[in-house]
Amino acid sequence: MSYARIIGTGGYLPEHIVTNFDIEQKVDTSAEWIFERTGIEQRHIAAPDETAADLAEHAARRALDAAGIDGDTLDLIVVATTTPDHVFPSVATQIQARLGAYGCPAFDVQAVCTGFVYALGIADKFVRTGSARRALVVGSETFSRILDWTDRTTCILFGDGAGAVVLEASEEPGILSSHLHADGRYKELLWVPAGVSSGYDQTCLNQAYVAMRGSEVFKMAVRTLGRIVDETLSANQMTAEAIDWLVPHQANERILVATARQLNLPMSRVISTVRYHANTSAASVPLALDVGVRDGRIQPGQTVLLEAFGGGFTWGSVLLTY
Ligand code: ACO
Numbered sequence: 001m002s003y004a005r006i007i008g009t010g011g012y013l014p015e016h017i018v019t020n021f022d023i024e025q026k027v028d029t030s031a032e033w034i035f036e037r038t039g040i041e042q043r044h045i046a047a048p049d050e051t052a053a054d055l056a057e058h059a060a061r062r063a064l065d066a067a068g069i070d071g072d073t074l075d076l077i078v079v080a081t082t083t084p085d086h087v088f089p090s091v092a093t094q095i096q097a098r099l100g101a102y103g104c105p106a107f108d109v110q111a112v113c114t115g116f117v118y119a120l121g122i123a124d125k126f127v128r129t130g131s132a133r134r135a136l137v138v139g140s141e142t143f144s145r146i147l148d149w150t151d152r153t154t155c156i157l158f159g160d161g162a163g164a165v166v167l168e169a170s171e172e173p174g175i176l177s178s179h180l181h182a183d184g185r186y187k188e189l190l191w192v193p194a195g196v197s198s199g200y201d202q203t204c205l206n207q208a209y210v211a212m213r214g215s216e217v218f219k220m221a222v223r224t225l226g227r228i229v230d231e232t233l234s235a236n237q238m239t240a241e242a243i244d245w246l247v248p249h250q251a252n253e254r255i256l257v258a259t260a261r262q263l264n265l266p267m268s269r270v271i272s273t274v275r276y277h278a279n280t281s282a283a284s285v286p287l288a289l290d291v292g293v294r295d296g297r298i299q300p301g302q303t304v305l306l307e308a309f310g311g312g313f314t315w316g317s318v319l320l321t322y
Helices: 020-024 031-038 052-067 091-099 112-128 184-189 214-235 253-263 281-294
Strands: 003-012 016-019 042-045 077-080 106-109 134-141 161-170 175-182 245-248 303-310 314-321
Touching: 003 052, 003 112, 003 175, 003 281, 016 020, 020 031, 031 253, 052 091, 052 134, 052 161, 052 281, 077 091, 077 112, 091 106, 091 134, 106 112, 112 134, 112 161, 112 175, 112 281, 112 303, 112 314, 134 281, 161 281, 175 214, 184 214, 214 253, 214 303, 214 314, 245 253, 245 281, 281 303
Parallel strands: 077 106, 077 134, 245 303
Antiparallel strands: 003 161, 016 042, 134 161, 175 314, 303 314
């Protein structure tokens, strides 16, 4: 049987850093409150002329470099984003043009913070079924554009960035399984009320920004992430001890700690970037994966569990041999 194996990772964070101290100058909060409740210290924010496609291109080029391949050898591009440059065309087609991979299928996936896990699960199926040999999977977000920077309950949490992986068909184990879920009944706990089709009241601009019932999302995230890990381990007849690295969605350090505790996994086996990146939505998992690979913690042959939870609600996991 053929597997989809990761042969390169890449990440990109915009240059501009906004610290908790910067935010406390603008809204009624304190740097300590943000750090204590979330573990976040800073976030990167895209420049005004920098878009999701720009961030995606940087991360993609770094992943292609790490894989040692050229863009024109790709035969699938999937980009996870909630904050694309345009209503259409997709970010995926734009980076396809920039990378010179003309002709291969290229499309965006929208599953908010679970987007990259969804995109990786989809690309895995293309590769396993022989429909693609080399796939680029990217998570890229400019979440700062859908934040109300006067709302202290949301603006403290998010940042911008992109992460990418290159997959290649291989007889050696790569992605072992992916598990994707959604439950649309929770739409209004975490959403942007405005939309292309539903429109919005121009006098009520905050409809165009993220609205969230934070503590309800928090509880749901912890419960659901515990369940998805159990589902993944039992599908692979494994126990948590077999996991070398947990690479979770980076929403809140307290969610990471709670998930690791449920698994009996020490925090030393969890890749945590939330302190420096904040929540970059679909970019958070591939960015954290790239950090773990580049600093040498994640080694070839190790077992890595990626998992995420986000708006929708959507949630999912990917278990892989790196
Ligand atoms: N500064 C100071 N006080 C604040 C701030 C702030 N930035 N934000 C909220 N507060 C206040 C609230 O108004 C509330 O005051 P009150 O008790 O007088 O009403 C108090 O702090 C406690 O608010 P809670 O919402 O209960 O605080 P909580 O401990 O739950 O922390 C947080 C809030 C950080 C948003 C947390 O709920 C969280 O991280 N939730 C998950 C949200 C998330 O990550 N969403 C992203 C997408 S989904 C995902 O990625 C998992």
